[in-house]
Amino acid sequence: MAISKQSVYEPLTENGAISLTVRLGLFPEGAPLTCREIGDGNLNLVFHVVDQQTGKGVIIKQALPYAKVVGESWPLTLKRAVIESNALRTFASYVPEYVPNVYYSDESLAITVMEDLSHLQIARKGLIEGKTYPLLSKHIGEFIAKTLFYTSDFGMNQQQKKQLSQQFVNPELCKITEDLVFTDPFFDYETNNFEQELRNDVEALWNDDTLHLEVAKLKRKFLTEGDALIHGDLHTGSIFASDTETKVIDPEFAFYGPFGFDIGQFFANLLLNALSRPEPQQEPLLAHVEQTWGVFTNVFSDLWDRHNVEPYAKTPGLLQDVLRQTFVDAIGFAGCEVIRRTIGLAHVADLDGIEDKNKRIYAKRRALHLGKNLILQRRVLNDVQEIRALFLQTFTTIH
Amino acid sequence: MAISKQSVYEPLTENGAISLTVRLGLFPEGAPLTCREIGDGNLNLVFHVVDQQTGKGVIIKQALPYAKVVGESWPLTLKRAVIESNALRTFASYVPEYVPNVYYSDESLAITVMEDLSHLQIARKGLIEGKTYPLLSKHIGEFIAKTLFYTSDFGMNQQQKKQLSQQFVNPELCKITEDLVFTDPFFDYETNNFEQELRNDVEALWNDDTLHLEVAKLKRKFLTEGDALIHGDLHTGSIFASDTETKVIDPEFAFYGPFGFDIGQFFANLLLNALSRPEPQQEPLLAHVEQTWGVFTNVFSDLWDRHNVEPYAKTPGLLQDVLRQTFVDAIGFAGCEVIRRTIGLAHVADLDGIEDKNKRIYAKRRALHLGKNLILQRRVLNDVQEIRALFLQTFTTIH
Numbered sequence: 001m002a003i004s005k006q007s008v009y010e011p012l013t014e015n016g017a018i019s020l021t022v023r024l025g026l027f028p029e030g031a032p033l034t035c036r037e038i039g040d041g042n043l044n045l046v047f048h049v050v051d052q053q054t055g056k057g058v059i060i061k062q063a064l065p066y067a068k069v070v071g072e073s074w075p076l077t078l079k080r081a082v083i084e085s086n087a088l089r090t091f092a093s094y095v096p097e098y099v100p101n102v103y104y105s106d107e108s109l110a111i112t113v114m115e116d117l118s119h120l121q122i123a124r125k126g127l128i129e130g131k132t133y134p135l136l137s138k139h140i141g142e143f144i145a146k147t148l149f150y151t152s153d154f155g156m157n158q159q160q161k162k163q164l165s166q167q168f169v170n171p172e173l174c175k176i177t178e179d180l181v182f183t184d185p186f187f188d189y190e191t192n193n194f195e196q197e198l199r200n201d202v203e204a205l206w207n208d209d210t211l212h213l214e215v216a217k218l219k220r221k222f223l224t225e226g227d228a229l230i231h232g233d234l235h236t237g238s239i240f241a242s243d244t245e246t247k248v249i250d251p252e253f254a255f256y257g258p259f260g261f262d263i264g265q266f267f268a269n270l271l272l273n274a275l276s277r278p279e280p281q282q283e284p285l286l287a288h289v290e291q292t293w294g295v296f297t298n299v300f301s302d303l304w305d306r307h308n309v310e311p312y313a314k315t316p317g318l319l320q321d322v323l324r325q326t327f328v329d330a331i332g333f334a335g336c337e338v339i340r341r342t343i344g345l346a347h348v349a350d351l352d353g354i355e356d357k358n359k360r361i362y363a364k365r366r367a368l369h370l371g372k373n374l375i376l377q378r379r380v381l382n383d384v385q386e387i388r389a390l391f392l393q394t395f396t397t398i399h
Numbered sequence: 400m401a402i403s404k405q406s407v408y409e410p411l412t413e414n415g416a417i418s419l420t421v422r423l424g425l426f427p428e429g430a431p432l433t434c435r436e437i438g439d440g441n442l443n444l445v446f447h448v449v450d451q452q453t454g455k456g457v458i459i460k461q462a463l464p465y466a467k468v469v470g471e472s473w474p475l476t477l478k479r480a481v482i483e484s485n486a487l488r489t490f491a492s493y494v495p496e497y498v499p500n501v502y503y504s505d506e507s508l509a510i511t512v513m514e515d516l517s518h519l520q521i522a523r524k525g526l527i528e529g530k531t532y533p534l535l536s537k538h539i540g541e542f543i544a545k546t547l548f549y550t551s552d553f554g555m556n557q558q559q560k561k562q563l564s565q566q567f568v569n570p571e572l573c574k575i576t577e578d579l580v581f582t583d584p585f586f587d588y589e590t591n592n593f594e595q596e597l598r599n600d601v602e603a604l605w606n607d608d609t610l611h612l613e614v615a616k617l618k619r620k621f622l623t624e625g626d627a628l629i630h631g632d633l634h635t636g637s638i639f640a641s642d643t644e645t646k647v648i649d650p651e652f653a654f655y656g657p658f659g660f661d662i663g664q665f666f667a668n669l670l671l672n673a674l675s676r677p678e679p680q681q682e683p684l685l686a687h688v689e690q691t692w693g694v695f696t697n698v699f700s701d702l703w704d705r706h707n708v709e710p711y712a713k714t715p716g717l718l719q720d721v722l723r724q725t726f727v728d729a730i731g732f733a734g735c736e737v738i739r740r741t742i743g744l745a746h747v748a749d750l751d752g753i754e755d756k757n758k759r760i761y762a763k764r765r766a767l768h769l770g771k772n773l774i775l776q777r778r779v780l781n782d783v784q785e786i787r788a789l790f791l792q793t794f795t796t797i798h
């Protein structure tokens with residue numbers, strides 16, 4: 001009898017989560033296990049199973065067959081759990097130090113069992129609390145450089161790369177990004193969500209043909225350019241961190257996309273946090289942006305020199321051309337992310353959490369201005385330091 | 400019992416071909432059928448089954464599990480037969496008038512049974528005989544415009560497009576193009592094949608870093624940009640033609656690639672034929688290049704206006720940007736094709752068939768010069784008429 005995958009699926013309970021860890025032999029026999037569901041319930045269940053005797057834990061993440069956003073729910077493919085566990089395993093083969101260890105995955109239950117990272121904190125949360133995570137940009141720059149290089153036509157057999165890209169075709173999750181990052185915020189669509197005080201600024205974006213043209217070009221890159229296996233959602237909420245450790249999680253949006261996308265999203269979320277901070281505390285974020293790019297280019301260039309499989313690798317100017325295009329695209333993608341996190345469906349707590357309304361509106365107006373300038377000026381920026389100038393400009397332009 | 404696909408495969412005989420058409424009911428019962436194998440035997444068997452009473456025929460094409468080139472044979476995936484029949488069917492849903500009708504396909508036997516086009520002639524052959532095929536560029540311009548538009552993110556639901564692209568992942572056939580078009584001719588590789596009289600010109604290409612950089616950028620586009628389902632091998636040998644009809648065949652190289660590739664290969668093969676002709680007879684070929692681009696842009700723009708599914712479709716400047724990038728890329732791809740068809744592994748009869756050795760060498764030197772200029776000057780060409788100028792320039796530059 002054929003059983004369809006859909007029919008096997010059922011949401012796990014806390015007891016079911018414990019039973020699974022026992023079946024998998026992840027804890028010593030008879031260990032006193034407790035379990036708590038700690039997900040936000042929007043997209044996934046997240047179970048934290050802990051051995052009370054040793055304090056050791058594991059995480060079981062289960063995709064839900066729908067997404068709950070602003071009260072509504074829409075159906076969402078369970079295949080994203082397979083994408084997530086496969087992406088974590090692929091990343092682990094290049095940067096095991098920056099991703100959680102995957103112990104087990106089950107496609108029909110949409111489950112990934114993985115390393116417990118509860119000794120770390122979600123970077124966005126820590127940054128909002130004023131932490132600076134001195135190694136964050138070094139680690140993320142290295143994570144991005146290695147995952148991009150080794151899964152690209154420069155670091156991987158070009159035939160194998162095509163087969164890998166086939167495994168990561170991810171239409172439904174890509175659509176979320178295509179809509180929420182690249183489209184909805186730039187039109188008067190229902191998904192948008194912003195304070196009335198921003199309406200003038202928002203309408204200016206909606207009516208800006210020049211901006212639309214540039215966003216459309218960036219969207220086209222996202223739709224068509226398969227440079228490497230990208231994380232696809234690398235904001236500060238997808239990163240666990242401490243002062244010494246960094247772990248990237250939640251790659252359910254992973255697919256073969258453009259080199260610049262992950263860098264751009266990370267830049268944007270650093271800048272959004274900077275916008276939420278008092279001026280004297282912004283510096284570490286701006287420095288993180290610069291260091292991310294610096295580390296990325298160093299590591300990527302080093303891998304290029306030592307491990308490039310492309311016969312044109314040594315052609316003078318090629319690496320520079322790839323890095324330049326990546327930089328320009330990253331700035332543009334960052335601009336889209338800054339704007340959508342300010343007026344689109346999914347906001348960031350960095351800005352929304354500013355309690356004083358005037359300050360919040362001011363920060364958001366600056367965000368919109370910054371986002372627009374990142375998009376429009378990406379081709380004239382010569383190096384990453386100039387992002388700082390664009391950031392500071394928003395102080396003087398927005399009143 | 401599980402039977403692997405590999406074990407079912409065996410090359411068809413002429414009698415087997417006849418039996419298959421009978422089993423498929425393609426001819427009336429008892430029809431007097433004859434069969435002849437008419438392929439060149441390099442990559443495929445091609446059987447022509449004819450009903451001697453009515454004169455009607457069908458074609459059965461079967462992929463061989465190897466390629467014979469310059470005496471050697473290398474293994475080659477049978478999956479290309481599936482790619483070919485799927486591509487023909489996909490194209491037929493947009494431009495049935497420009498592809499043979501597919502009656503049947505069998506994945507395990509690597510067989511496609513299709514419309515007999517023997518009332519037409521392979522365009523390359525006719526062009527070499529001096530024919531001009533007045534409608535060739537109108538038809539091919541329309542074929543390219545419609546197949547590209549409707550399989551791209553502008554003409555097709557963007558999620559469906561991703562699923563379609565997944566079906567056409569085609570690593571082995573792409574590798575042939577990556578090697579033979581974009582790589583080998585530009586390095587001192589064994590696959591190259593040219594007269595000693597060309598050695599100086601060829602070595603100049605091998606040592607030209609500027610050219611290498613531009614070819615590397617074009618190769619990267621071929622490796623990473625998935626704009627639309629392209630034919631992937633659209634030279635004049637993949638086209639059947641008469642004065643009134645045009646049919647595109649052999650899309651076994653089909654995959655999701657850049658918009659400009661098919662146009663570029665078609666341009667190149669028109670130009671190669673022009674190079675082989677006495678000066679007064681070159682005009683129809685140059686006119687074909689111009690008309691191909693003219694028809695392509697008209698049809699594509701019209702579809703864009705009427706059937707675009709992308710929310711940014713009406714953004715001023717977007718269509719122009721897409722067309723401009725397509726044009727620049729097409730010119731560059733054309734340059735690579737002109738060069739590889741002159742000194743690479745797979746030549747064209749247009750040039751190799753020039754009997755007078757001095758004339759042949761002269762035409763080939765002009766081809767190399769033209770190819771290089773197409774690549775290096777693609778970004779400064781403003782419109783398609785300027786290709787003619789580059790073509791004519793080779794008369795005065797090469798002596």
